[in-house]
Amino acid sequence: SYAHPLLNYGTLGISLMRLDIGGIEERDDANRLLSTDLNNAQTRILLGYAKNITSSLTAGLNLKLDNQSFGDYSGSGVGLDVGLMATQTLSGNSFIKGFREGFAIQNLIEPSVKLDSDKVADPFNVAAGVSAISGGGEFLLVTSLDLVNPRYSSFNVRIGQEVMYGGFLALRAGLDDSTPTFGFGARLKQFAIDY
Numbered sequence: 001s002y003a004h005p006l007l008n009y010g011t012l013g014i015s016l017m018r019l020d021i022g023g024i025e026e027r028d029d030a031n032r033l034l035s036t037d038l039n040n041a042q043t044r045i046l047l048g049y050a051k052n053i054t055s056s057l058t059a060g061l062n063l064k065l066d067n068q069s070f071g072d073y074s075g076s077g078v079g080l081d082v083g084l085m086a087t088q089t090l091s092g093n094s095f096i097k098g099f100r101e102g103f104a105i106q107n108l109i110e111p112s113v114k115l116d117s118d119k120v121a122d123p124f125n126v127a128a129g130v131s132a133i134s135g136g137g138e139f140l141l142v143t144s145l146d147l148v149n150p151r152y153s154s155f156n157v158r159i160g161q162e163v164m165y166g167g168f169l170a171l172r173a174g175l176d177d178s179t180p181t182f183g184f185g186a187r188l189k190q191f192a193i194d195y
Contacts, residue, residue, distance in 0.1 A: 024037075044067075157175075
């Protein structure tokens with residue numbers, strides 16, 4: 001991923017994601033082995049743009065360009081995400097430094113890929129969340145709560161906690177509905193690695 005600020009005109013971003021799996025068994029309708037080297041590759045390019053509408057409100061969008069190949073079949077699709085984020089900063093010496101609220105519609109335009117006879121789309125998804133930024137000294141804490149409503153899946157609640165030390169090392173833990181999650185991050189000047 002790469003993001004580039006355009007001064008007063010917003011920020012442009014580009015991301016590339018790729019999943020490539022080989023060595024898949026190919027079989028016919030009688031279950032006879034045809035090959036052991038079938039390949040599945042999926043590529044997604046995200047072209048993003050975000051701009052401050054006011055000093056505390058930001059809007060953005062992602063154009064998704066998808067491509068998938070599976071054996072002799074391939075297909076492409078285009079999708080669109082949109083979102084808003086509001087930020088409040090609290091002044092003074094309080095433990096809580098500020099809040100962020102976000103709302104996103106993922107796949108407002110659903111990217112659908114047709115490999116053979118049927119199109120398969122990434123489903124429409126609505127997400128809303130709030131986070132509180134707090135801390136003192138070398139520690140910064142971000143506590144978050146997200147509500148996610150996918151089209152074909154059940155309503156999902158996600159909670160998480162990030163602890164950042166010295167502005168360069170972060171540890172994360174949370175729950176995605178009932179599944180535990182974890183992660184970490186490291187930052188050095190304008191570079192960041194997140195997992």
